[in-house]
Amino acid sequence: MTILGFSQKIVDDRTMGVSKTSEVKSSSRKRKNDLEKGRDKPEVLLVKELEYTVKPSTVKGKKKKPSKVKEKPLQENVISSSLKQEAADGKGLGSSLWNGIQAEEGAAPASEETKATSPQGPAVGLEGSSRWEEEKKEDGVKWMQLEHRGPYFVPPYEPLPEDVQFYYDGKPLKLSLATEEIATFYAKMLNHEYTTKEIFQNNFFHDWRKEMTSEEQEIIKELDKCDFGEIHRYFVEKNEARKGLPKEEKQKLKEEADKIQEEYGYCILDGHREKIGNFKTEPPGLFRGRGEHPKMGMLKKRIMPEDVIINCSKDSKIPEPPEGHKWKEVRFDNTVTWLASWTENIQNTLKYIMLNPSSKLKGEKDWEKYEVARRLKDVVHTIRAQYRKDWKSKEIKKRQRAVALYFIDKLALRAGNEKEEGETADTVGCCSLRVEHIQLHPQLDGQEHVVEFDFLGKDSIRYYNKVSVEKPVFKNLQLFMKNKDPTEDLFDHLSTTFLNKHLQRLMDGLTAKVFRTYNASITLQEQLKALTNPEDNIAGKLLSYNRANRAVAILCNHQRSIPKTFAKSMQVLQEKIDAKKKQVEEAQEEVKKAEDEFKDTKDAKAELNVEKKKKLLKRLEEQLAKMNIQATDKEENKQIALGTSKLNYLDPRITVAWCKKFGIPIERIYNKTQREKFAWAIDMAGEDFEF
DNA sequence: GCGATCACTTAGGAGGTTCTAT
DNA sequence: ATAGAACCTCCTAAGTGATCGC
Incomplete structure (x- = not known):
């Protein structure tokens, strides 16, 4: 395959190398931290004949990145200033066009193609953007009116029939309701590969035991002695039965679902009825992380109204919580686009109820995204020239930034933010690549300066590629890898924040991910x-x-x-x-x-x-x-x-x-x-x- | 200035539905 | 008519990047 001027092989083994690397990692991390603790004198780094200093690191436990060398202010960049001017002069498109697009509103379609395809597009994050906005909204304001019914809560747990039993150590055991519910989560997954994994089993069993009554805890001590077979078969049969239902019955079920969709699936935003993306709370179950996730199998708890924050407009009809319940909070924040949110108990992160991609709000955002990418087209050559120059910078930080940007541009790699240790699967992006993820071949298959990439990216999808790179990149990589352990960061002086700050100076609205959009399009x-x-x-x-x-x-x-x-x-x-x-x-x-x-x-x-x-x-x-x-x-x-x-x-x-x-x-x-x-x-x- | 938090986009899989070849 | 492939919808995890607050 040489469609794009480089060869890439997609390899089907998605998990290769994971266990191997995670093992080495923890020990090396410890060693790294020890090293940093003792580093109270400025460290001197050499790039070719030049010397420069790095401030002592102040790294703390969780994150693995050493703190960054203080960044020198860059002189005002030609691209950035000229572009800002250009954008400020431009006339973006107001929302009038949108109103025409929305067919249900019966407005005359705007057939103003020339206007629509004018290069300026919507103003993205520029001061004074409201100037050409028809519906004048203050900075950061996303809507003036928002009304909805709140999330639809998944139905409560339905106990198993009496004749479907759980067995412990070969003997039937009647479980309490809460314990039984969690047992069914596991039973349903019995034929899934997850349940064969030790981490999954351990996490599940640990969380399950926490929810048991003390009597149950007394009896149920080993997962191996638990027999979920009968429960499993019950659900398989139930599923089959549902599939085999006569037409009319299926039709009836569908109508019921449609009714719920109709009632909870839409909201009113600034006078328009908009489809909501996910209007149901996530049902309880066992967490299914991707790849070698350390939290797989943990219990995902049921979301109650008391967990949910409602966001809507003050003067709207505020959604009623289900009978006998109340909301955690009702707020009126029109600087955000979500309708409801709650904190999920596995990673302690927020989950949101938001609009469907067909909505005006999302559509405009999407349009903006592509307009930013289109603007990159005009300056990408300058940026490429710039990073080529920076390959020879005397500051190692700049060199790393330039090499990373080259990868992001040429190979469409993701930025690679830092991740919290042990909380997620071990995956990387460009800035978080480690030495072990690349191999350098001065010569390979008739090509020069070949870099062989092999790492797990987002969703633990393996990235495998052999790329012939320009010579200075190759030399720089050799330099970055010198005297480093395989588990150390390749770009140890680079962070996504530093990279993005640089990009922002080169073009308004430019971040690492824009390169992916641009190069794809x-x-x-x-x-x-x-x-x-x-x-x-x-x-x-x-x-x-x-x-x-x-x-x-x-x-x-x-x-x-x-x-x-x-x-x-x-x-x-x-x-x-x-x-x-x-x-x-x-x-x-x-x-x-x-x-x-x-x-x-x-x-x-x-x-x-x-x-x-x-x-x-x-x-x-x-x-x-x-x-x-x-x-x-x-x-x-x-x-x-x-x-x-x-x-x-x-x-x-x-x-x-x-x-x-x-x-x-x-x-x-x-x-x-x-x-x-x-x-x-x-x-x-x-x-x-x-x- | 920096880690934590928040908001939002991007991602692949599950499972249902429709299409196509036999 | 039927099985299996292809397509589609839903689901929610996993990223990115800006902002918050100490």
């Missing part, structure tokens, strides 16, 4: 240009679109698990290929035979036969080649997820413009939900739209 646009053949039929053009989409998904390392039946269907295809190969071989022999015969006889009929056999061979070979391509295609696609980039990284206006240009119905690319989310783009982008 520009890649789609370029690939579409390169791959689309106007002569193709719709199917052919759609294939080109999917290929362009796939190029982006590969760039962003968007993976999916291999479909369960993949191996089987692949095998079927392989058998077909093998059969075809045999046919080809036979045809080859036939040709040879015919040729021999012709040599002997020099007879016209024999000559004709040779031609005939050759033709057959050619056709068979073509068929074989086609099947091989199909197999490759299938193989490559088996673990690539196209949806994530489509939904989050690709400026929908590129797609809309392409569809218009080539007469492709938009429904062939975007399904209903996606069309709702991208309503703004579908309405405003003409066929000439350029990202």
Whole structure:
């Protein structure tokens, strides 16, 4: 695969290396902290012939980053100031357009394509943005009116029937209601891989025991002696029964769900009825972290109204808490977009109820995001020149920043914020890469200065890539890795905050994640240009679109698990290929035979036969080649997820413009939900739209 | 100035529904 | 008609990055 000028192999082993690394890590961390404690004299770091000093570190237990060298103020940057001016001069788009887009409101659609595709777009975080906003809102104000019903609470626990029993040490044991409920969480997951993991089992058992009555605690002492089999079977059967329900029954269930959706699923925001994204509280259960999560199996508690903060407007009808309950708090904060929130008990973080992506609020935000990315297009060359210069900086901090930015730009890596130790799976992004995550090869497979990346990123998805980098990058990496343990940070003087502050100076609104958006969208646009053949039929053009989409998904390392039946269907295809190969071989022999015969006889009929056999061979070979391509295609696609980039990284206006240009119905690319989310783009982008 | 907190986007999997090939 | 593939919706975890408050 060389779509993007570098080769990347997506490897299916997602968890490789985790246990290995986490083991070394803790010991090295300790060592690192000891080292830092003793570091009360300024440390002298050498970059080539120059010396500079680093302040003693003040690192404390939890975070692993040493404190940063004090940052020198940069001189006012040319790009940044000129851009700010440009943006200040620009006229963004007011909300009038939006009101036209929202079909249900019956307003006349705005067919002002030129206006809509003007390069300025909405003002992003600029002072004075309200100047061109029709609905004048003060800085940070997100709405003037917000009314809703509050979250829908999942139904209470339904006890098991008498004849479904839990067994301990082979004997039936009647559990208290609370204990039984938690037991069912585990029982339901029995056929899941999670329950075979020791961490999961331990966390579950620990939390379960905490909720038991003292009598139960007295009896239930080992998970191994617990038999959830009967409970498990009960739920499997219940599930089957539900699937086998007659049509009318299913219809009835659906109507009930629709009623709840209708009642709780919408809110009124500034006079418009908007769909809510997640209007139900999360049900209790066992925490399912991704990858080697230290908290997997812990008990996720039931959310009660007393846990929930309601946010709405003062003069709205304030939602009623369920009978006999009250809210934790009701507040009227119009500088945030959430309708309700609660603190989740596993990681102690906030969860929110927010609007659906189809809402105006979310849509505008999405639009803004792409406008920022488009502005990056104008300055990206300057920024690239800048980081190339910084590779030679005498400050190691700047060098690290420049190399990291190169990776973020070239490979679309995530920023890589610091994470709290032991609270989550051990995953990294660019700034948090450790020495153990890369290998340097001065020469590899005929390429020079190859960096081999192998690490677990977001959601513990493995990133594996071999990239030929520019020589100064390679040299810098050697320098950064010198005298370091595998478990130490590669960019030990760099933080995402430092990097983002730098980026903010280069362009207003620029942060590390913008590079991902920018590179994804520009890649789609370029690939579409390169791959689309106007002569193709719709199917052919759609294939080109999917290929362009796939190029982006590969760039962003968007993976999916291999479909369960993949191996089987692949095998079927392989058998077909093998059969075809045999046919080809036979045809080859036939040709040879015919040729021999012709040599002997020099007879016209024999000559004709040779031609005939050759033709057959050619056709068979073509068929074989086609099947091989199909197999490759299938193989490559088996673990690539196209949806994530489509939904989050690709400026929908590129797609809309392409569809218009080539007469492709938009429904062939975007399904209903996606069309709702991208309503703004579908309405405003003409066929000439350029990202 | 820095860790903690907060708000919001980005992510893959589960499980249901629809489409397609046989 | 049916099985399995493909698609879609929902769910919530896991990121990013700004702001808060000491």
